[in-house]
Amino acid sequence: MIKSYIQENQQRFLDELFELLRIPSISADASFKYEVHKAAEYIQEKLIAAGADNVQLFPTPGFPIVYGEKIIDPKLPTVLVYGHYDVQPAVPLELWDSPPFEPEIRKTAIHPEGAIFARGACDDKGQVYMHVKAFEYMMAKHQMHCNVKFMIEGEEEVGSSNLGSFCIANKELLKADVVLISDTSMIANDVPSIDSGLRGLSYVEVEVTGPNRDLHSGVYGGAVANPINILAKMIASMHDENNHITIPGFYDAVQELTANERAELNKAPFELDAYQKDLEIDAVWGEKGYNTLERTGIRPTLDCNGIWGGYTGEGSKTVLPSKAFAKISMRLVPNQVSDEITALFKKHFESIAPAGVKVVVKPHHGGEPVVTPIDSVAYKAAEAAMETTFGKKPVPTRGGGSIPIVALFEKELGLKSVLFGFGLDSDALHSPNEHYGVFNYLKGIETIPYFFENFAKLKQ
Ligand code: BES
Ligand code: MN
Numbered sequence: 001m002i003k004s005y006i007q008e009n010q011q012r013f014l015d016e017l018f019e020l021l022r023i024p025s026i027s028a029d030a031s032f033k034y035e036v037h038k039a040a041e042y043i044q045e046k047l048i049a050a051g052a053d054n055v056q057l058f059p060t061p062g063f064p065i066v067y068g069e070k071i072i073d074p075k076l077p078t079v080l081v082y083g084h085y086d087v088q089p090a091v092p093l094e095l096w097d098s099p100p101f102e103p104e105i106r107k108t109a110i111h112p113e114g115a116i117f118a119r120g121a122c123d124d125k126g127q128v129y130m131h132v133k134a135f136e137y138m139m140a141k142h143q144m145h146c147n148v149k150f151m152i153e154g155e156e157e158v159g160s161s162n163l164g165s166f167c168i169a170n171k172e173l174l175k176a177d178v179v180l181i182s183d184t185s186m187i188a189n190d191v192p193s194i195d196s197g198l199r200g201l202s203y204v205e206v207e208v209t210g211p212n213r214d215l216h217s218g219v220y221g222g223a224v225a226n227p228i229n230i231l232a233k234m235i236a237s238m239h240d241e242n243n244h245i246t247i248p249g250f251y252d253a254v255q256e257l258t259a260n261e262r263a264e265l266n267k268a269p270f271e272l273d274a275y276q277k278d279l280e281i282d283a284v285w286g287e288k289g290y291n292t293l294e295r296t297g298i299r300p301t302l303d304c305n306g307i308w309g310g311y312t313g314e315g316s317k318t319v320l321p322s323k324a325f326a327k328i329s330m331r332l333v334p335n336q337v338s339d340e341i342t343a344l345f346k347k348h349f350e351s352i353a354p355a356g357v358k359v360v361v362k363p364h365h366g367g368e369p370v371v372t373p374i375d376s377v378a379y380k381a382a383e384a385a386m387e388t389t390f391g392k393k394p395v396p397t398r399g400g401g402s403i404p405i406v407a408l409f410e411k412e413l414g415l416k417s418v419l420f421g422f423g424l425d426s427d428a429l430h431s432p433n434e435h436y437g438v439f440n441y442l443k444g445i446e447t448i449p450y451f452f453e454n455f456a457k458l459k460q
């Protein structure tokens with residue numbers, strides 16, 4: 001029945017998502033403030049149209065949280081659907097093959113049936129909108145088997161800094177049995193999977209200052225510490241010859257997997273050749289003793305996300321810069337704690353700074369890693385739903401990305417999450433040419449109602 005509903009409404013489902021994708025809701029860039037609000041209003045309008053009650057925009061010091069609910073019977077289980085309507089910046093625009101906020105469908109090798117190209121197509125507007133349309137179906141065809149509450153935020157891509165206090169202040173409103181989140185990836189369209197964990201994050205910005213002003217690199221070069229040279233060396237020193245991270249204590253809390261868990265994780269199909277080919281690299285890189293799946297799933301990492309300073313304009317300028325900067329992120333695994341890792345980083349970074357420079361470490365947002373159960377009723381409902389629509393049981397995997405608020409749901413609301421993602425890692429999230437398979441979008445809409453039905457049944 002859902003299948004025919006999708007067939008009949010497919011074009012409208014695409015058109016409505018396109019309209020949402022045309023709104024450049026970039027939360028990181030203050031010049032798009034108005035548009036971020038517009039996206040919230042669009043979700044609000046569509047939730048109302050689909051039949052949600054008590055739909056509201058809860059203001060925060062940042063962007064509003066869209067809330068809506070349908071309580072068909074307080075005695076039935078309640079699913080809290082979480083997602084985000086904000087997107088990452090689209091720059092550098094020149095690397096896009098079509099404008100990031102003018103969605104269009106193009107075929108790709110991985111998506112022969114076509115993929116929707118736009119910023120936010122997969123992360124997370126396309127995946128949020130699947131829930132709105134699945135809800136529309138359940139309402140229209142009287143297929144609501146559970147209560148549902150929607151909480152769609154607009155600050156995920158900038159650290160969800162206001163959602164935590166919203167949850168704490170609205171525990172009663174958000175009362176539910178499980179959180180359902182579509183904001184992660186599957187292994188492949190013919191290999192459905194469900195993430196059973198996400199990494200945490202510690203993010204810092206560093207500043208290295210040498211002389212009090214930019215200097216002539218001929219007059220002073222070689223005699224005064226160059227902050228860029230120093231910073232590059234400091235960053236490079238943070239991995240040893242085995243690509244282990246050298247910050248003292250960094251691995252202390254890391255939970256090693258048992259041989260069994262490791263074997264289980266490695267059951268997920270992974271083709272190194274295809275992986276390298278997709279990225280046009282001739283070798284992978286990483287911590288010795290672990291393979292690629294493990295390096296992104298269960299091991300912590302440290303990466304420089306951006307580095308700047310000195311002269312980067314046209315031509316050449318002979319200058320010994322006064323300052324150098326970098327943004328550095330660390331992905332964390334259980335049981336590392338974001339604030340503790342940030343403190344270890346700061347202490348280490350300050351300790352390796354040579355005489356002649358001053359360093360400042362500024363912490364940005366962070367988040368804790370999570371592991372979600374794969375023996376819960378909710379996981380089983382998700383598993384069975386995917387098995388119905390994909391014809392295959394999904395494999396549990398570990399996602400490399402972070403959704404910091406998931407740990408908070410557990411801590412503040414006492415709720416476990418199911419990471420019911422339908423994207424692919426190769427969908428270019430945060431990159432130019434982000435896209436989302438039309439197959440994935442429609443498959444998500446098809447699968448979600450089965451989750452609700454299964455959850456209601458299994459919960460009894
Ligand atoms: N949806 C992603 C996280 C994700 C993507 C998890 C793919 C698993 C697979 C989310 O929007 C995101 O980008 N999170 C940020 C962290 C946030 C604090 C900015 C991230 O992982 O970098
Ligand atoms: Mn996301």
Ligand code: MN
Binds near residue numbers: 088123157429430
């Ligand atoms: Mn994201």
